[in-house]
Amino acid sequence: MVKAIFLVFFSLLIALAITEAALRAIHYSYSPLKIEVKGNPNDWRLKHSFQDRHFVYDPDLIWRPEKNNRVFNAQGYMGKELPAEKNDHEYRIVAIGDSNTLGWFGKERYNWPRYLEELLASRDKTFFVVNAGVWGYASYQGEKRFEESLSLKPDMVLISFGANDAHMVAVSDAEFTTRVFSRYKAFLYRFRVGQLIIAFLEKAMTQKKESGKDELVHRVSVEEYKHNLTKIVEISKKNNIVCILLTRPFIGKPHDRLSWKYFAPEYVKATVEVGKETGAPVVDIYSYFKDKEQYFADESHFNEDGHKFAAKVIYDQIESLLPGSALTNRQSKKENVDATFGPNASLNEVLECCSTM
Secondary structure (H helix, E strand, O other): OHHHHHHHHHHHHHHHHHHHHHHHHOOOOOOOOOOOOOOOOOOOHHHHHHHOOOEEEEOOOEEEEOOOOOOOOOOOOEOOOOOOOOOOOOEEEEEEEOHHHHOOOOOOOOOHHHHHHHHHHOOOOOEEEEEOOOOOOOHHHHHHHHHHHHHHOOOEEEEEOOOHHHOEEOOOHHHHHHHOOOHHHHHHOOOHHHHHHHHHHHHHHOOEOOOOOEOOEEOOOHHHHHHHHHHHHHHHHHOOOEEEEEOOOOOOOOOOOOOHHHHHHHHHHHHHHHHHHHOOOEEOHHHHHOOOHHHEOOOOOEOHHHHHHHHHHHHHHHHHHOOOOOOOHHHHHHHHHHHHHOOOOOHHHHHHHHHOO
């Protein structure tokens, strides 16, 4: 009896090994909850977690930077590391956002947090800017990333989200962490056979509309987005951190009603609204860069000139809030109002503009 059980178990292992080898040979890969609506790409969240060498799986963030690789340092950020102990004379700024904050890696490493630090350093060498941007992050991850950054003892945080939040997916990020990333699925996904099993399970469980299309939602709804930003502002106030909200820049018109850009203006408006409701300054980067294609490498990412210009815009708007500013409080308040409404537009104009996109 024992021998028979052993033979069955051994045979099963051999079969699984052969199947695994065959699936790898044909480059089989499963991305769960696949979206196939008018050419929308597959869900990238599992790819970032298990297939992208720059990241590792995280049960709360879904994916997080792999430390000590060609992009991220030992602290999980881009650029030089900051010591755990903060000098009394240091002023630390943490930039938290998505790929447009992280910027481009490689020899030049174009990114606006780096250029912002260079502008600040020309004024005072005690200013430091930490680039805490991560590819694909939405405000769901951003709020948690912000709380982690508190260990750096920041004096100011710059928050930039709203693009990935607007993306249409089968389940939201909040649900994704519980529905998709159960422990057994996280383990199974490491194997091609496991991915095949997950594909079968997801196909069996996923409910379809009568039209045969997936039920799509935003990765982070507008309401959740506002909640996440508000929480960041509230925690900042409790820790005496100056919190600056940035609207997310992009160019071009949406191709259809499922495009993230169709919904992105709602997140721009929501950012401004949170600023008004909480008293947090808002730098309307979207308005500064609207229709300025020369500053973009694609529809939502700056090129080198874009990163440099963004750094200058942000520097000009936060200058009055930095220690040692020669501006009076009255002038500072005026600068904050200007920052909220953008360079040449009133708040109503911004909202009207966004609502008609």
